[in-house]
Amino acid sequence: MVQLMIACPMTGEPVFTGLYADDPTPPTASAAVGCPHCGDLHEWKRDEAWTEAGAAPAPAPA
Numbered sequence: 001m002v003q004l005m006i007a008c009p010m011t012g013e014p015v016f017t018g019l020y021a022d023d024p025t026p027p028t029a030s031a032a033v034g035c036p037h038c039g040d041l042h043e044w045k046r047d048e049a050w051t052e053a054g055a056a057p058a059p060a061p062a
């Protein structure tokens with residue numbers, strides 16, 4: 001499963017949108033996701049998302 005990711009506009013950190021690239025019903029317009037980095041709700045469009053194909057970003061230090 002290839003995750004659809006967006007960048008948090010506040011921190012620049014990647015945020016998993018909760019959707020997958022091979023989801024049979026991907027959003028056609030926009031969606032919103034709760035951000036684990038800044039705690040805000042980010043609206044995003046499909047054009048802004050990228051697929052996280054295997055290479056996960058370095059996890060943030062705990």
Ligand SMILES: [Zn+2]
Pocket residue numbers: 008009010011035036037038039040042
């Ligand atoms: Zn955020």
